[in-house]
Amino acid sequence: xxxxxxxxxxxxxxxxxxxxxxxxxxxxxxxxxxxxxxxxxxxxxxxxxxxxxxxxxxxxxxxxxxxxxxxxxxxxxxxxxxxxxxxxxxxxxxxxxxxxxxxxxxxxxxxxxxxxxxxxxxxxxxxxxxxxxxxxxxxxxxxxxxxxxxxxxxxxxxxxxxxxxxxxxxxxxxxxxxxxxxxxxxxxxxxxxxxxxxxxxxxxxxxxxxxxxxxxxxxxxxxxxxxxxxxxxxxxxxxxxxxxxxxxxxxxxxxxxxxxxxxxxxxxxxxxxxxxxxxxxxxxxxxxxxxxxxxxxxxxxxxxxxxxxxxxxxxxxxxxxxxxxxxxxxxxxxxxxxxxxx
Numbered sequence: 001x002x003x004x005x006x007x008x009x010x011x012x013x014x015x016x017x018x019x020x021x022x023x024x025x026x027x028x029x030x031x032x033x034x035x036x037x038x039x040x041x042x043x044x045x046x047x048x049x050x051x052x053x054x055x056x057x058x059x060x061x062x063x064x065x066x067x068x069x070x071x072x073x074x075x076x077x078x079x080x081x082x083x084x085x086x087x088x089x090x091x092x093x094x095x096x097x098x099x100x101x102x103x104x105x106x107x108x109x110x111x112x113x114x115x116x117x118x119x120x121x122x123x124x125x126x127x128x129x130x131x132x133x134x135x136x137x138x139x140x141x142x143x144x145x146x147x148x149x150x151x152x153x154x155x156x157x158x159x160x161x162x163x164x165x166x167x168x169x170x171x172x173x174x175x176x177x178x179x180x181x182x183x184x185x186x187x188x189x190x191x192x193x194x195x196x197x198x199x200x201x202x203x204x205x206x207x208x209x210x211x212x213x214x215x216x217x218x219x220x221x222x223x224x225x226x227x228x229x230x231x232x233x234x235x236x237x238x239x240x241x242x243x244x245x246x247x248x249x250x251x252x253x254x255x256x257x258x259x260x261x262x263x264x265x266x267x268x269x270x271x272x273x274x275x276x277x278x279x280x281x282x283x284x285x286x287x288x289x290x291x292x293x294x295x296x297x298x299x300x301x302x303x304x305x306x307x308x309x310x311x312x313x314x315x316x317x318x319x320x321x322x323x324x325x326x327x328x329x330x331x332x333x334x335x336x337x338x339x340x341x342x
Contacts, residue, residue, distance in 0.1 A: 003031070003038050005046055012052075012062060019053075019061030050086060050129050053109060067112045070129065075104030077154040083110045083123070090121055096157075098124035101184045104155040105132040135179045136160060137210040139201060140194070142172040149178045149192065152210060158184050166193030175199060175206050177213045208306060218300055221315050225296050229315035232286040232293060233322045245335060248277060252325055260303070260312065261325040264333075273341040281323045282332040287314070 011029045020028065022040050031039045043060055046052040050070030052060045063070055069092055071085040079096030081104070092110050102108050107130040110123040136156060138149040145164035152175070160178050162170075170176050177196040184190045198213070199206040212219060221229075248266040266277035287293045297313050304311040312319040325331050 003035055003042060005042050005051065008039070008042055008046070009051060016061075019055055019059035019066070021058050022060065025060065048129065050107065050109060053127075063109070068126070069110050069112060069123070071108065071110070072132075073102050073104060073106050073108050073125070075155040075157055077157065079157045081155075083108060083125070090119055093120065093122045094125055095122070100125040100128070101186060102128050103131070103133055103158060103184065103190070104153070106130065107132060131183055133180060135177060135195065135213070135216075136192075137175065137177055137198070137213045140167070140170040140172065140174050140176045140197075147172075149176060149194075153214065158190050160190045160192040161188075162192055162194060168194040168197060170194050170197050173201060175201050175210050177210075205308075208308075212311075217304060217311060219311055221296070225292055226315055226317075228292045229317045233317050235286060242332065243335075245277065245279065245333070246330060250277070250279060250325075259320045259324065260310070262323065264325045273339060276338045276340065277335055278338075279325065279333040279335045281325055282334050283314070283318075283323050284334075285332050286318055286322055293318075 008029070012025070015028055016025065022043050025031075025043065026036050026039050043052065047054045047060060050063065053063050053066060053068050053070075054060050055066070069083060069085050069089055070087075071083040071089075071092070073081050073083055073094070075081040079099070081094050081099065081102075083092040083094060085091070092112060093116060094110060102125050106128050108125045109127040109129060111126050112121045112123040114122050116122050133156070136149065136151045136153070138151040138160070140162070141148045141150060147162045147164070147167050147170065149160040149162055151159070160180065162178065168176075175198040176194045177198060178192040179195045180190050180192045182188075182191045196213075198209050211217075245266070248268070250264045250266040252261040252264045254261055262281045262283075264279045266279065268275040268277075287297065293314065300311075300313045303313045303319070314323070322331075325333070
């Protein structure tokens with residue numbers, strides 16, 4: 001029998017009527033002796049993901065049959081929250097008293113205990129499957145030799161305690177980026193350390209930087225990526241089988257402060273009509289599939305433009321130079337030439 005989590009889940013839904021231990025499940029489902037270790041590993045992984053739920057006595061069962069729902073917690077500034085289910089189900093309201101130390105964005109298991117009104121279930125978080133917050137941005141407040149970070153995202157209703165030795169010189173009222181070292185429990189708040197002091201709360205640049213930190217935006221490039229970009233730039237070779245379009249009058253349409261000109265157009269008129277050229281910077285010449293540069297670009301997804309600048313998807317030596325269609329400089333492109341009859 002080929003063991004996959006999908007197959008195991010299907011068999012459990014068909015054959016298992018109550019929560020069981022792994023050994024009981026393997027016997028009931030007819031798992032061969034040679035596959036029992038693999039089966040056990042699958043069951044543990046499924047429990048970690050919330051596909052199955054582990055209860056007292058080391059027994060595993062389906063969430064739906066135990067009035068349990070798995071999903072992501074969305075907190076509210078007043079301390080309550082809603083669990084947004086992984087599968088199709090109504091959102092589950094969770095009172096502040098029933099949070100069980102979960103934080104906004106955690107992947108949790110909630111037990112449905114009542115309905116506030118028809119179609120609006122209410123429940124209690126019984127397990128945290130995965131903590132999804134490793135860092136926060138907030139305002140540092142001094143408390144003796146120690147301090148607290150009050151998250152700027154109000155859906156996080158836990159303030160983070162920072163021991164004095166981990167304050168990194170932060171002063172009262174400054175905006176800081178804090179890394180969470182231990183998560184909240186019944187007896188203590190989350191504990192963290194200041195990773196970076198961003199600056200004064202009334203500084204517009206600090207506000208921008210806090211947004212970047214909040215969303216985990218990658219700003220600088222590690223040395224190996226910069227080295228790879230320099231090596232790729234050296235491949236700026238015009239001697240290959242390329243058609244020369246430098247004689248065309250070509251335009252880019254960008255803001256006056258733009259530096260990364262990634263596409264351009266040209267237009268010629270002839271007797272039968274017009275010839276339109278669309279010229280796009282040939283990034284694939286410099287960035288090979290599955291290379292370090294390709295993986296870095298995949299992680300970033302896009303260049304990020306904001307009021308006073310840009311965070312490029314590729315290092316500046318490529319984005320603003322070799323892959324930018326700058327005036328009066330030869331560049332490699334992928335060009336589409338289209339004729340339009342009058």
